[in-house]
Amino acid sequence: MSDTTVKPPQGQTGNPKFRRGTNILAVASGKGGVGKSAVSSNIAVALARAGRKVGLLDADIYGPSQPRMMGVNKRPASPDGKTIIPLHAHGVTLMSIGFMMEEGKA
Secondary structure (H helix, E strand, O other), X not given: OOOOOOOOOOOOXXXXXXXXXXXXXXXXXXXXXXXXXXXXXXXXXXXXXXXXXXXXXXOOOOOXXXXXXXXXXXXXXXXXXXXXXXXXXXXXXXXXXXXXXXXXXX
């Protein structure tokens, strides 16, 4: 039997926590319909409400659902045609391929 206890990095005590600075949390699964989008949007909003600076990237090209989950239905601006300005909802900076496609055309 292997030891599955999560241990803090050397020199730190207690439970491991997110450090101040840049942290990336990926939510993924090989199966569809298991709640990845629901979990990721809820985590993002909860972290934003806790005072963290949060960005959420929906990289699902076959069925992007973050625009619907976050209640955003507009297209991001592109002032120079080269850069895209992300949208904001519930304190979260948000980008999704769903903003670039027509509704229901995944």
